[in-house]
Amino acid sequence: MDFIAILSIFVLACFVGYFVVWGVTPALHTPLMAVTNAISSVIIVGALIAAAAPGSPTAKWLGLAAVVMASINIFGGFAVTERMLAMYKKKERK
Amino acid sequence: MLARGAKAAGALALLTMAGPALAAGGSADASHQWVPIAYLVAGVFFILALQGLSSPVSSRAGNLFGMAGMLIAVATTLVMLDVASLLEIGIAIAIGGVIGYVTAQRIPMTAMPQLVAAFHSLVGLAAVCVAAAAYMAPVPFGIIDPATGQIAVASRIEMGLGIAIGAITFSGSVIAFLKLNGNMSGKPIMLPMRHLINLGTLVAIIALIAWWAVDRTPDNWMFWTITALAFLIGFLLIIPIGGADMPVVVSMLNSYSGWAAAAMGFTLHNTAMIITGALVGASGAILSYIMCRAMNRSFISVIAGGFGGEDAGAAGGTAVDRPWKRGSAEDAAFLMKQAEQVIIVPGYGMAVAQAQHALREMADMLEEEGVTVKFAIHPVAGRMPGHMNVLLAEASVDYDKVFELEDINSEFARSDVAFVIGANDVTNPAAKTDKSSPIYGMPVLDVERAKTVLFVKRSMGGVGYAGVNNDVFYMDNTMMLLADAKKMVEDIVKAMH
Numbered sequence: 001m002d003f004i005a006i007l008s009i010f011v012l013a014c015f016v017g018y019f020v021v022w023g024v025t026p027a028l029h030t031p032l033m034a035v036t037n038a039i040s041s042v043i044i045v046g047a048l049i050a051a052a053a054p055g056s057p058t059a060k061w062l063g064l065a066a067v068v069m070a071s072i073n074i075f076g077g078f079a080v081t082e083r084m085l086a087m088y089k090k091k092e093r094k
Numbered sequence: 095m096l097a098r099g100a101k102a103a104g105a106l107a108l109l110t111m112a113g114p115a116l117a118a119g120g121s122a123d124a125s126h127q128w129v130p131i132a133y134l135v136a137g138v139f140f141i142l143a144l145q146g147l148s149s150p151v152s153s154r155a156g157n158l159f160g161m162a163g164m165l166i167a168v169a170t171t172l173v174m175l176d177v178a179s180l181l182e183i184g185i186a187i188a189i190g191g192v193i194g195y196v197t198a199q200r201i202p203m204t205a206m207p208q209l210v211a212a213f214h215s216l217v218g219l220a221a222v223c224v225a226a227a228a229y230m231a232p233v234p235f236g237i238i239d240p241a242t243g244q245i246a247v248a249s250r251i252e253m254g255l256g257i258a259i260g261a262i263t264f265s266g267s268v269i270a271f272l273k274l275n276g277n278m279s280g281k282p283i284m285l286p287m288r289h290l291i292n293l294g295t296l297v298a299i300i301a302l303i304a305w306w307a308v309d310r311t312p313d314n315w316m317f318w319t320i321t322a323l324a325f326l327i328g329f330l331l332i333i334p335i336g337g338a339d340m341p342v343v344v345s346m347l348n349s350y351s352g353w354a355a356a357a358m359g360f361t362l363h364n365t366a367m368i369i370t371g372a373l374v375g376a377s378g379a380i381l382s383y384i385m386c387r388a389m390n391r392s393f394i395s396v397i398a399g400g401f402g403g404e405d406a407g408a409a410g411g412t413a414v415d416r417p418w419k420r421g422s423a424e425d426a427a428f429l430m431k432q433a434e435q436v437i438i439v440p441g442y443g444m445a446v447a448q449a450q451h452a453l454r455e456m457a458d459m460l461e462e463e464g465v466t467v468k469f470a471i472h473p474v475a476g477r478m479p480g481h482m483n484v485l486l487a488e489a490s491v492d493y494d495k496v497f498e499l500e501d502i503n504s505e506f507a508r509s510d511v512a513f514v515i516g517a518n519d520v521t522n523p524a525a526k527t528d529k530s531s532p533i534y535g536m537p538v539l540d541v542e543r544a545k546t547v548l549f550v551k552r553s554m555g556g557v558g559y560a561g562v563n564n565d566v567f568y569m570d571n572t573m574m575l576l577a578d579a580k581k582m583v584e585d586i587v588k589a590m591h
Contacts, residue, residue, distance in 0.1 A: 003248060006360060006368060013369040016141055017376030024147040026473065026498050027487075029381060029480030030206055031157075032147050033348050036374040037213045039140045039160055040355045042367050043220050045133075045171045049234055049362070050227035051183050052175040059231035064186045066223035069216040071190025072197070077213055078161050079198035080206075085157060087487040088150040090494050 031084045038077025044070035130365060132170040137369030139163030144373060150493055167366045203488040204445050207477040211271040211344055217351040218263030218328075222321065224358055225257035229317055237361060247307050249361050254303035254317070256357035258324040263350040265328030270343050273332075274477060280337030288334060289398065295327045331397065337477070338519075341385045342396045344478045349378025381479045388473035388499075390525075390535035418554070421573035423585035426513075426548050429573075431590060433510035435466040437502065439539055440482050441475045443516020443552070447579035450489040453515065456583050457491065459590050468505070469496040470539050472520035503540050512544035514566075516579050518551070522564045547572040550582050 024032050047070055050063025139159045146156015168187075172180070201209050228235045232245045237253075239246035245253070272278035285291065299320055306316040335343055356371020358364075386393050430436050438457065444450060457467040469491060475482045486496055506512055514521055517539075524531040525538045541547050542565075549572055566572055575582050 006363060006365075009365055010356060010360070010368045010372055013137070013372035014376055016369075017144075017373040018380065020141060020144045020373070021377045021380045024144065024377075025149060026384075026471075027480060027483040027493055027496060028147045028150065028153060029384075030210075030478060030484045031153065032144070032377060032480070033210050033344070033381070033478065034206075034213075035143055035147070035157060035160055036348060036352065036377045037210060037217065039143060039164065039370050040217050040351045040374040041220070042136070042140070042164065042167050042370045043217065043224060043355045043358055044164075045167055045364055045367055046224035046228070046235075046358050046362055047220060048168070048171045048175060048183060050224055050231065051186065053227065053231045053234040055233070056227075056231035059227035062223040062227040062230075064182060066220040066227070067183060067186040068190040068193075069220040069223070071187045072194035073190075073213050073216050073220075074164055074194065075191040076194030076198040076209075078157060078164070079195050080201065080209065081157050081160075082154065083198060084203075084206075084484055084487070085150070085153045087484070087490070088153070088493050089487070089490060090150070090492050 027088070028085075031081050034077055034081040034084065038074055038081065041070040041073035041077065044074065126174060129170055129174055132166055133364055133366035134369075136163040136167040136170070136366040139166065140366070140370050140373060144377065163366075203485055204448060205275075206484060207340065207344060207481060208271050208274040210478060211267045211274055211347065214344075214347045214351050215264050215267035215271060218260045218265075218267060218347075218354060221260030221351075221354040221358055222257055222264060225253045225260060225361075226321070228253055228358075228361060229257075235362060242310070244310065250307040251303060252357050252360040254306055254320055256354055256361060257317070257321050258299050258303065259350055259354040259357060261321050261324030262328035262331070263347055263354055265325045266332045266343075266350070267328075267347045269329055269332040270340065270347060273337060274340055274344075280340075282336040283333040285330070285334070288330065292327060292330055295323055295330065299323050299327065334398075335396070338474075339389075339396050340477045341474050341479055341481075342382050342389075342393070345378050345381035345385055346397075347378070349375050349382060352376070352378055385474055385479060388537060390533070390537070416568045418568050419573050421548065421575055423575070423577075423582060424589045425573060426575055426582075427586045427589035429546055429548065430460055430465065430511050430513070430586075431463050433460075433465050435468070435505070435509040436460060436511040436513055437468050437470050437506060437509045437541075437544065439470045439472075439512060439514045439517050439521060439541060440486070441472070441515065441517025441520060442477060442481075443518075443550075443579050445476055445481065445485055445516070447516065447581075449515060449580035449583050450485045450491075452580050452583040452587065454486070454489040454491050456587050456590070457495075459587060463590075467495065468502060470499065470502045470506075471496060472499050472517065472537075472539055475517055475520055499537060499539060506540045507543040509544045511546050511548060512539075512541035513548045513550070514541055515550040515583070518564055521566055524563075524565060542566050542569055542571070545571060548575055549573070550575045550577070550579050552576065552578060 047063050047066030050059050051067050053059050140163045143156045143160030146152045232238050237245050237249035273280050302316050302320045352371045352374025355367050359367025359371050460467050471482045521539050521541045523542050525533045525536040
């Protein structure tokens with residue numbers, strides 16, 4: 001992919017982000033932060049490439065360390081978001 | 095384990111078909127045309143995850159989309175890669191997964207701001223590790239410029255930005271964590287000439303990235319200097335920021351963690367990372383903006399720091415002689431039981447005292463008496479965006495009884511009681527009238543318009559984080575309930591029986 005194509009995706013995604021995030025209800029801003037935290041750990045893709053890299057042990061260990069960190073975030077972020085969201089209830093009135 | 099084995103087998107099969115060209119990072123060859131599509135799908139799922147948060151009803155489905163997106167991204171990468179170290183990778187994911195999952199289950203809801211700060215620091219450090227690994231082993235990342243045999247100029251800029259933003263996110267979040275967790279004083283720490291030092295460091299980082307991008311000497315110190323300076327600036331930027339400004343800081347670091355991921359996405363030509371980075375970056379930026387607007391302060395003035403020490407008592411001089419009324423738990427219980435509508439205004443003090451459960455019990459009892467109970471939340475109540483909403487949800491308060499400032503402010507005039515618990519500056523009418531007040535122009539909750547204001551506060555001595563006295567304390571229709579927030583609410587509940 002050339003740079004302009006990637007840049008286009010990036011700029012359009014910024015706009016999508018802008019509109020989607022304004023649509024998030026303020027009551028869910030804390031879960032929003034937790035879930036954005038989890039998804040930003042998609043950086044694990046880079047970590048996996050590094051961890052599988054042949055030839056450079058240092059790069060490999062850095063990659064594995066990053067995999068551990070990103071995994072903490074992925075599992076922790078999604079789990080804590082789920083835990084919070086499960087608490088938002090609307091009771092049935094008698 | 096079985097699934098992993100099957101995945102490994104699949105990956106091996108693909109590898110044999112595709113040959114060594116596969117190792118080239120995000121770039122897929124002819125037999126892997128599905129790879130960019132898979133990453134795109136992951137990116138779209140992440141958009142849907144945020145979209146789901148538009149309402150509590152759809153939010154959990156949104157979270158599932160997020161998880162599915164992550165699964166697709168990770169599985170795609172693993173299938174695409176050389177599988178030689180799959181075992182190690184599996185162990186690394188398992189270690190991280192267990193730590194993350196257990197932490198998420200055990201963390202008390204009041205500690206959510208520190209947890210989020212800690213998670214941000216991990217994203218930052220992971221970005222640093224990935225950028226450093228790409229620097230040391232550029233071939234698997236597919237960032238070598240065939241013409242020169244060195245890392246391409248564009249990739250250098252992206253990696254330089256990635257490692258700098260990642261490092262700032264890491265050290266900044268560590269400081270934010272220490273402040274939020276109470277390991278470090280919430281007071282702003284002011285270094286002499288800090289603006290000059292910060293600006294100089296930032297300029298140095300940008301200049302070094304530019305230099306490194308065009309420099310052709312093979313072994314260079316610049317990459318590591320950029321990293322070191324970025325760690326330093328993250329630290330320097332956050333230490334002068336006070337506790338009450340933490341909502342802005344946490345949002346800002348959220349944004350940075352996104353931009354770091356996006357920068358690495360550019361390096362790897364990976365659409366999932368770019369889309370996610372843009373989403374997270376935009377999300378954090380919007381939250382920072384909302385927080386700044388709710389305090390009527392510019393982003394620059396927050397980042398410049400020095401505001402919001404834990405007890406900046408300087409402006410409290412007028413507090414001494416003015417008369418105020420003190421009430422008891424029994425008085426409060428009596429007043430609220432007689433009321434038609436009570437609006438509860440929680441703040442950070444409620445979180446500190448862990449009073450949310452007692453508060454819900456009080457609200458339930460009032461409702462049994464036929465009183466309408468509503469909750470009013472100021473955007474900057476607490477230490478992170480939406481902090482109060484989560485605590486009230488934890489205490490099983492229905493979310494349709496919890497209102498944002500603009501939706502409920504007109505109702506105070508029609509309410510019999512405003513029950514303020516652990517909030518102060520966000521109720522201060524000086525923000526509306528006193529041009530000399532540091533919080534002038536900040537949108538506030540009009541609690542003073544209610545027939546009676548019950549103000550739960552530890553003592554008359556302390557003033558809010560802004561260091562401003564609150565005129566509400568001294569009004570004829572205000573009754574001060576001086577005690578620990580949780581104890582006071584429990585006493586009120588007892589008195590209602």
